[in-house]
Amino acid sequence: MPTLLLVDGSSYLYRAFHALPDLRTAAGEPTGAIRGVLSMLRVLEADYKSDYRAVVFDAKGKTFRDDWYPEYKAHRPSMPEDLAAQVEPLHECIRAAGWPLLMVTGVEADDVIGTLSTQAAAAGIDCVISTGDKDLAQLVNQHVTLVNTMSNETLDRAGVINKFGVPPERIVDYLALVGDTSDGVPGVSKVGPKTAVKWLDTWGSLDAIVAHASEIGGAVGENLRKHLDFLPLGVKLVTVVCDLPLPQTVTELTPQAPDQDKLAELYARLEFKGWLRELGGEAPPPAPRTKAAVPPAPTSEPTAHVEPDRSGYQCILDATQLDDWLARLDTATLVSLDTETTGLDPMQAQLVGISFAIAADDRVDAAYLPLGHSYAGAPTQLPFAETLARLKPWLESAQRPKLGQHLKYDRHIFANHGVQLRGIVEDTLLQSYVLESDKPHDLGSLAARHCALKTISYDDVTGKGTNRISFSQVEVARAAEYAAEDADVTLRVHRVLRPQLAAEPQLESLYRDLELPVAEVLFRIERNGVLIDAATLVQQSDELGRKIMALEAEAQQLAGQPFNLNSPKQLAEILFNQLGLPVVKKTPSGGPSTDEEVLEKLAEDYPLPKKILEHRSLAKLKNTYTDKLPKMINPATGRVHTSFGQATAVTGRLASTDPNLQNIPIRTPEGRRIRSAFVAPENHRIVSADYSQIELRIMAHLSDDPRLLEAFAQGEDVHRATAGEIFGVTPIEVSSEQRRAAKVINFGLIYGMSAFGLARQIGVDRSAAAAYMDRYFARYPGVARYMEETRAIARDKGYVETVFGRRLWLPEIKSSNAGRRQGAERAAINAPMQGTAADLIKRAMLAVQDWLDAQKLRTLMVLQVHDELVLEVPDEELTIVDAALPKLMGGVAKLKVPLLVEVGVGANWDAAH
Known part of the structure; x- marks a missing residue:
C-alpha cells in the first residue's frame, strides 16, 4: 500500500x-x-x-x-x-x-x-x-x-497496549482521567496511570466509569465525583x-526534489560543513559589506546571506532633517516608500512612521520618520498633523514616482488620515508575483532570494505571541533600523526584478497593464465595503439555533434515546447496533464509519442519517457565518471590509480574507439566505454580473474543437449538446439524468476527473463511466488534442500559460514519481483555464471601473467573487448600469466563443441572483 x-x-x-x-x-x-x-x-x-x-x-x-x-x-x-x-x-x-x-x-x-x-x-x-x-x-x-x-x-x-495498558480507542478516556500537565488539562486528583488503567479494565470505558462513580470508594472516588462536571470538557481537550x-x-503532499542550491546556501550559513560537503560545496567566506551598495541582479541563487549595512540610515527627528528629505523626495526619479502602523487591519490601523529610500549613485540612502511612538521616554518627534500636511502634496502627486512592497495596504493607511497616495509606478510584491507566482513574495524572502540579504523581521522588533507589542511601543532607534531597511531593501529588490520583467514583454504587460491597475481597483473595492444587515444575521442565527435544537430533538426521537449527535461512537452504536442499518464502510480500526459520505448514502433510505446531516450543515452555517459576520462590521462605516489578496493563488485568482466572502455556501436555502444580509442602502440596488460557464468557454477557445465552438456560437445549452453527443440522441430527447451526467463530464474534465470519479458522481459503474468519457473524446477530438499538447508543452517548458501570457509553473511535471507527475499534468490542463478566467475578471474590473469613472456615476463596485462582480447601484443609475455591464465585461477580450454575462438585480445579494 x-x-x-x-x-x-x-x-x-x-x-x-x-x-x-x-x-x-x-x-x-x-x-x-x-x-x-x-x-x-x-x-x-x-x-x-x-x-x-x-x-x-x-x-x-x-x-x-x-x-x-x-x-x-x-x-x-x-x-x-x-x-x-x-x-x-x-x-x-x-x-x-x-x-x-x-x-x-x-x-x-x-x-x-x-x-x-x-x-x-x-x-x-x-x-x-x-x-x-x-x-x-x-x-x-x-x-x-x-x-x-x-x-x-x-x-x-499492541505497542500502545503494552506502553499505556489500554488500547488506542481508550487513550482519550485514559488521558481525561490522568490529565495532561504540560497542556494544563487537569485530570482526576490522585488518579495516576495505574488507577486509570485499573478502572478502564474494570468498567471498559470512561462513560461506564462515570456511570459507576458512586460505587468507587475512598478519597479517589470522591475526587472522581467532584471532577464529573469537568470530564466532558477534559475529553474534548485531549481528543x-x-x-x-x-x-x-x-x-x-508529495515530496519534491531537494533544492541543492538553496540547501548549500543554508548549510553554509549555518556551518553544517559535513552536509555541505555531501552537496559538493565548501563554506564560502563572508561576503564583503560595502556602504549601502546596491547589488547587481544575480545570475543564480545567492550562496550566502549578509545583512544590509544600516550605518547610513537616518532617523528624522527635527525640522532641518525633514526639510532636507522633502527636497530630495521632490527631485528623486523614484522613491521607495513604506509605512509602520499600530496594527494590520488596513481600515483601522493608524500611522506610526514613514520610511523612504532613494538611489544615489552606487548606494541607497534611507530614512525613517517617526510620528507616533508613544512609549515612556520616547524622543520628541515632529508634530504628527503638521508633518503629514507638509508631506501631503508629495504623497498625493501623481508626478512623483513611488515604489513599494504591497502598497495597497499603505494606501489604506494614508487614506485613514485623509491622504490619497498617488504616483505608484512599481510594486515589488506584484513584480515577484508575475515573475514567480509559485514562490513566496514577502519582502524577507525576496531579499534573501534575489539580493542575498538577511533582513530584520517584524517579530524581531515587536516580539511574538502574547509578548508582542504595538509598533508604537518599539524604541525609535530600533524602529528606524527596521523601517529604513524595509524601504532600502524594497528598492534593491526592485533593481533586480525590474530588468527581468523588461526582458519578457508579455509578463511586463501583465504587470504594468493588469496587476498594477487592478491593485488600484481593489483598494477602492475594499474601501467601499459592503453593507451588512446585522439584524438579519442575528435573526438568522436565532432561527438556525432553534432549527438545530429541533433537529437534535427529532434525531433523538428517531433514535429512541438521547445521544450526542457529534459523537461518532454514540452515533455508530445507534445506527448500526440498535437500528440495524447497513454498514456502508468501515473505519481504519474496523468499526462502522459514520462520515459524511456514509450518512449521505444512508440518508437516501433512512430518516435519522438525514437529520444528522441537516444538523451538521446548519451548525456549520451558524458558527462560521451568521454568528461571526456581525462582529466584523466596521463600527465607523457600518460595513464589512474584506481584503483581497492579489498575490496568493498561483493561477492569478484573488483571495478574500478577514472575512472570506468568496466561500459563503449557496447550495442550501439557509446558505443562500446569508447573502440576503448583504444589502443595498436605501434607494439603491445590488447588481450581480457573472460570467456564464466561463471555464468551459475558455476550454472551447483553447481546444479549438469545432463542436464545442459551434455549441457556444449558437447559444446552445452546452451540457444538453454534450449529452446528445455522448448518448447519441437529439438535444430535445436528452433526459435530465443524461444532461446531469454530461455536466459532470464537462466540468470534471477541466479538473482531471477519472472514470472512477465520474462513476461515483453519476451513480454508474466504472466501465460505463469510462465508455462515456471515450465517447466524449471521440465527439470532441479537439479537447483530447488540447490535453495532450498541453502536457507536452508543460514537460518541455516546465510551465503553461494563460491566453494572456500569465505563466503557471509546474515543478513536478518531470517527476519520476508517477503520482506527482500525473498531478502536475492535471494541473497543466486546468491551470490555463482557471488562470485565463482570473485574467478576464480582472480585465472586467478595470473596464467597469473606468466606465463608471468616465460616466461620473455614483455606483460602487463592492465585491469580486470568483467570476462575478457585485455592485451597489443608485436607483436612478440602474437602467444604464444594467445595460452596460454585459457589453463591458463581454468585450474585455475577443475569444473564439462569445463571453456571456448574466446580470441580476435585487435589494440584496441573494435576490440579485
Whole structure:
C-alpha cells in the first residue's frame, strides 16, 4: 500500500533543543535544534520510503481549545529566545530538502496530523507518524503507526497496549482521567496511570466509569465525583480532531526534489560543513559589506546571506532633517516608500512612521520618520498633523514616482488620515508575483532570494505571541533600523526584478497593464465595503439555533434515546447496533464509519442519517457565518471590509480574507439566505454580473474543437449538446439524468476527473463511466488534442500559460514519481483555464471601473467573487448600469466563443441572483 509519513515538527523541535548541546555558528547564531530536527528527518527518510509526506508545526496564535478552556497551555513558559531564533531557518531547510511543511492557523499540529492520517486511511494509504507525543497514540490502528526516532520506539496497536495498558480507542478516556500537565488539562486528583488503567479494565470505558462513580470508594472516588462536571470538557481537550478542512489533501503532499542550491546556501550559513560537503560545496567566506551598495541582479541563487549595512540610515527627528528629505523626495526619479502602523487591519490601523529610500549613485540612502511612538521616554518627534500636511502634496502627486512592497495596504493607511497616495509606478510584491507566482513574495524572502540579504523581521522588533507589542511601543532607534531597511531593501529588490520583467514583454504587460491597475481597483473595492444587515444575521442565527435544537430533538426521537449527535461512537452504536442499518464502510480500526459520505448514502433510505446531516450543515452555517459576520462590521462605516489578496493563488485568482466572502455556501436555502444580509442602502440596488460557464468557454477557445465552438456560437445549452453527443440522441430527447451526467463530464474534465470519479458522481459503474468519457473524446477530438499538447508543452517548458501570457509553473511535471507527475499534468490542463478566467475578471474590473469613472456615476463596485462582480447601484443609475455591464465585461477580450454575462438585480445579494 502507499505510505504517508507525517512528522510532528513541533514535538521534535523542543526535544532536539533540550537534548543537544548549545551548538552555534562562529557569529553566535544557535543551530542545535536545527541540526537535531534535520538529522531526525534524514533518518526517517532513509528508514521509511513514503509516497506522501509532510512536517507539521503548530501555527502562531490561539486555537479553538483556548476558546473552550482559557487555562489550556496558559502556564507554559514562552519559547526560549535561542530556540525561537532557529524556527524560521529550520523551516527554510525543511522546504529546501523537499519536504512539504504545514502550519494551519487556529488549530494544533496534532489535529492536522489526525485529519491527514484519517484521510489517508480512508483512501487506503498507510500512515506512519513520527512523534514523541503520547496524545497521538489515540490515532493508532491497522493503518496508522507511531515511531519515535529519539527512543527508537514503534507503536502499533499492541505497542500502545503494552506502553499505556489500554488500547488506542481508550487513550482519550485514559488521558481525561490522568490529565495532561504540560497542556494544563487537569485530570482526576490522585488518579495516576495505574488507577486509570485499573478502572478502564474494570468498567471498559470512561462513560461506564462515570456511570459507576458512586460505587468507587475512598478519597479517589470522591475526587472522581467532584471532577464529573469537568470530564466532558477534559475529553474534548485531549481528543485529536480528525475532520478539519485543510489547505492540502494527502495526495498533494508529495515530496519534491531537494533544492541543492538553496540547501548549500543554508548549510553554509549555518556551518553544517559535513552536509555541505555531501552537496559538493565548501563554506564560502563572508561576503564583503560595502556602504549601502546596491547589488547587481544575480545570475543564480545567492550562496550566502549578509545583512544590509544600516550605518547610513537616518532617523528624522527635527525640522532641518525633514526639510532636507522633502527636497530630495521632490527631485528623486523614484522613491521607495513604506509605512509602520499600530496594527494590520488596513481600515483601522493608524500611522506610526514613514520610511523612504532613494538611489544615489552606487548606494541607497534611507530614512525613517517617526510620528507616533508613544512609549515612556520616547524622543520628541515632529508634530504628527503638521508633518503629514507638509508631506501631503508629495504623497498625493501623481508626478512623483513611488515604489513599494504591497502598497495597497499603505494606501489604506494614508487614506485613514485623509491622504490619497498617488504616483505608484512599481510594486515589488506584484513584480515577484508575475515573475514567480509559485514562490513566496514577502519582502524577507525576496531579499534573501534575489539580493542575498538577511533582513530584520517584524517579530524581531515587536516580539511574538502574547509578548508582542504595538509598533508604537518599539524604541525609535530600533524602529528606524527596521523601517529604513524595509524601504532600502524594497528598492534593491526592485533593481533586480525590474530588468527581468523588461526582458519578457508579455509578463511586463501583465504587470504594468493588469496587476498594477487592478491593485488600484481593489483598494477602492475594499474601501467601499459592503453593507451588512446585522439584524438579519442575528435573526438568522436565532432561527438556525432553534432549527438545530429541533433537529437534535427529532434525531433523538428517531433514535429512541438521547445521544450526542457529534459523537461518532454514540452515533455508530445507534445506527448500526440498535437500528440495524447497513454498514456502508468501515473505519481504519474496523468499526462502522459514520462520515459524511456514509450518512449521505444512508440518508437516501433512512430518516435519522438525514437529520444528522441537516444538523451538521446548519451548525456549520451558524458558527462560521451568521454568528461571526456581525462582529466584523466596521463600527465607523457600518460595513464589512474584506481584503483581497492579489498575490496568493498561483493561477492569478484573488483571495478574500478577514472575512472570506468568496466561500459563503449557496447550495442550501439557509446558505443562500446569508447573502440576503448583504444589502443595498436605501434607494439603491445590488447588481450581480457573472460570467456564464466561463471555464468551459475558455476550454472551447483553447481546444479549438469545432463542436464545442459551434455549441457556444449558437447559444446552445452546452451540457444538453454534450449529452446528445455522448448518448447519441437529439438535444430535445436528452433526459435530465443524461444532461446531469454530461455536466459532470464537462466540468470534471477541466479538473482531471477519472472514470472512477465520474462513476461515483453519476451513480454508474466504472466501465460505463469510462465508455462515456471515450465517447466524449471521440465527439470532441479537439479537447483530447488540447490535453495532450498541453502536457507536452508543460514537460518541455516546465510551465503553461494563460491566453494572456500569465505563466503557471509546474515543478513536478518531470517527476519520476508517477503520482506527482500525473498531478502536475492535471494541473497543466486546468491551470490555463482557471488562470485565463482570473485574467478576464480582472480585465472586467478595470473596464467597469473606468466606465463608471468616465460616466461620473455614483455606483460602487463592492465585491469580486470568483467570476462575478457585485455592485451597489443608485436607483436612478440602474437602467444604464444594467445595460452596460454585459457589453463591458463581454468585450474585455475577443475569444473564439462569445463571453456571456448574466446580470441580476435585487435589494440584496441573494435576490440579485
